[in-house]
Amino acid sequence: MKIAIRHSMSLTLGPGLNRGVQHVLLTPVSGPTQAVREWSIEMPGIETAASFTDAFGNRARLVNQIKPEPELLITVSGVVETIDRNGVIGRVPGDIPPALYRRPTAATKAAGPITSKFRASPRTGQDRIALLHALMARVAEVVGGTEQSQVQDGQGQSQSQANAVHAPASDYAHGFIGAARALEIPARYVTGYLHGSDSEQPALHAWAEAWDDGLGWIGFDAMLLLCPTDRHVRVAVGLDATSTMPVRSIPVAGEPQVLAMSVEAAQ
Numbered sequence: 001m002k003i004a005i006r007h008s009m010s011l012t013l014g015p016g017l018n019r020g021v022q023h024v025l026l027t028p029v030s031g032p033t034q035a036v037r038e039w040s041i042e043m044p045g046i047e048t049a050a051s052f053t054d055a056f057g058n059r060a061r062l063v064n065q066i067k068p069e070p071e072l073l074i075t076v077s078g079v080v081e082t083i084d085r086n087g088v089i090g091r092v093p094g095d096i097p098p099a100l101y102r103r104p105t106a107a108t109k110a111a112g113p114i115t116s117k118f119r120a121s122p123r124t125g126q127d128r129i130a131l132l133h134a135l136m137a138r139v140a141e142v143v144g145g146t147e148q149s150q151v152q153d154g155q156g157q158s159q160s161q162a163n164a165v166h167a168p169a170s171d172y173a174h175g176f177i178g179a180a181r182a183l184e185i186p187a188r189y190v191t192g193y194l195h196g197s198d199s200e201q202p203a204l205h206a207w208a209e210a211w212d213d214g215l216g217w218i219g220f221d222a223m224l225l226l227c228p229t230d231r232h233v234r235v236a237v238g239l240d241a242t243s244t245m246p247v248r249s250i251p252v253a254g255e256p257q258v259l260a261m262s263v264e265a266a267q
Helices: 098-102 112-117 126-144 170-182
Strands: 002-012 019-027 034-042 050-053 059-065 071-082 089-090 146-153 154-163 187-194 205-212 218-222 232-238 246-248 257-264
Touching: 002 187, 002 246, 019 034, 019 071, 019 232, 071 232, 112 170, 112 232, 126 170, 126 205, 126 218, 170 187, 170 205, 205 232
Parallel strands: none
Antiparallel strands: 002 071, 002 257, 019 059, 019 246, 034 071, 050 059, 089 218, 146 154, 187 205, 187 232, 205 218
C-alpha cells in the first residue's frame, strides 16, 4: 500500500531566545515492512541541519537556530509504500543487541494485573509467540478497561464487552513493553503513522515490538489488538516514548502540538 502523509505541528519556544537546538525524529527509514518513496521536513534551519543515525538506528536531524521565533512550525510530508508481513520486522542490519531492550524505564514499569498470570508461562521456541499474543490481549483488557459481562437469556448465555476507558496508544505500548521485559523478553517502543485511524485527535501512533529468537522483531499493537499491518508506517524506535519524541528542544520546551494531520492512500 502507498500511504501519503502530511503532518503539521507547532512547538512553543517562548520569546527572547538567542539560540535554539531541536533534535528531530520525524524521518522514517526503509526496511522489511516499508520503502520510503518521498519525504521532506519543512522548518527553519532544516537546510543546514546535521543528519545522522542515532543509537537506536533512527534517522535523526539536529537543527540549530539563531534567534528563533517564539512559535516553531514544522511540517513533514511524504509517501511510504508499506508491506504486510504480519508484524514481522526480523533482524535489522546494524541494530543494537536485543538484550539492551530488557532495561526497565520509569515509563515501562510492569503492571501486576498484566504480568501475574504469565509468570509461569513457557517463553521459549514456539511458546514465546503464543505468549506474546496472549500478553497483547491482556494489555488490551487491562489498559483499555475492557469489562466482561455475562447475560443469561432464554436462549442460553451470551457475552458482551464494553470499553470503559479510552487510553492513548502510548499507554498500551508501555504496558506491553513493561510486561514483556518483566518476563525477560526484549521489547521496544515504536512511533509512527496509522492509515485509517478514526481518532478524534490526530497524533502519532505508537505500538511495541518484541524479540523472538527465531523470527527477530515482531510488532504488537495492543490498542488495535493486532500485529502491525500495511496500515502502519514506522518512524522511530526506542526504550519508551521519551527516547522517541518527535521533537526534543534545547532549551527545553513542551511537546509539539498537532495542527493538522492526514494519512491517506496515495495514488
